[in-house]
Amino acid sequence: MNNYSVAIACSAREDIYDYFSHNFTEANMLHKKALKLMLSKGLNVRPPYLSPPKKAGYIKKQRFLTGWFGERRPLNGMEISNLFSNILRNALGIATLIGFAQVANSKEVRQYMERGKEITAKHAEVLGSVMRENDLPVPMTLETEVTDCTTFVFSDKLIMYHTTTLNAAVLGFYGFSLAASHRRDLGHQYTRLSTEIAAYCEDGANIMINNGWLEEPPMASDRQQLADG
Incomplete structure (x- = not known):
C-alpha cells in the first residue's frame, strides 16, 4: 500500500493512475481480510496502549529533544x-x-x-x-x-x-x-x-x-x- 500510494502520486497518465489505484484498493482489501482473520484467531499483535491526554499541550522546553545526555522524556x-x-x-x-x-x-x-x-x-x-x-x-x-x-x-x-x-x-x-x-x-x-x-x-x-x-x-x-x- 505504501509503494502503490507513492506510484499514484507520481502518475500523470490516466490509465497508469487508474492501474495503481486499482492495485492499492486490492492491497487494502487483502490487508483488511488478513487483519480480520488474525483478530478472529487471536493472533494480531496489538501495539501498547497510551493513557489519553486530559488536554492539548505544547512543548515549552528544548529538553523535549534530549536523548543523549540528561533525563530522557518518555516516548x-x-x-x-x-x-x-x-x-x-x-x-x-x-x-x-x-x-x-x-x-x-x-x-x-x-x-x-x-x-x-x-x-x-x-x-x-x-x-x-x-x-x-x-x-x-x-x-x-x-x-x-x-x-x-x-x-x-x-x-x-x-x-x-x-x-x-x-x-x-x-x-x-x-x-x-x-x-x-x-x-x-x-x-x-x-x-x-x-x-x-x-x-x-x-x-x-x-x-x-x-x-x-x-x-x-x-x-x-x-x-x-x-x-x-
Whole structure:
C-alpha cells in the first residue's frame, strides 16, 4: 500500500493512475481480510496502549529533544508506533531469512541470508531495548513459525530479489521513523541502523550483478556520450 500510494502520486497518465489505484484498493482489501482473520484467531499483535491526554499541550522546553545526555522524556505516541512497527518488520525479516537460508542452493546466497538474519536480530534487539527502557511491551519474534524444510523450492535469484526488496523497504521505514522521532538518541539509532542496512544492500546488489540477476532499469540518455559520438 505504501509503494502503490507513492506510484499514484507520481502518475500523470490516466490509465497508469487508474492501474495503481486499482492495485492499492486490492492491497487494502487483502490487508483488511488478513487483519480480520488474525483478530478472529487471536493472533494480531496489538501495539501498547497510551493513557489519553486530559488536554492539548505544547512543548515549552528544548529538553523535549534530549536523548543523549540528561533525563530522557518518555516516548511519544509516534515514536512508540514506529519502534513497535519496525520491531514487527524485523521479526518478519528474521523468520524470512531463516527460511531462505535453509532452502538456498548457493553457499554465497546462504551465507548472505545468515548474515542478514544476524543483522535483523540485532536491530530488533536495539529497538526493543528502547521500548523496555520505557516499560513498554516488545512483540515476540517468529522464529518458531519457520518449518524444518530444506527442499530447494525457490531459485537463488528469487530469494535474492525478495531479500533486496525487503532491505529497500526497511531503509524507507527507518527514514520515515527518523523524521518522525524528536528524541536525539532515536535519530542516532535509526541513522546507525540505516547505514548498516545500506551496506548490506550493496553487498546483495553485488551478488546479483555477479550472477547476472539484476535487471537494468530504464536510464536517462548519456548526453556526453552522444555528443562525443
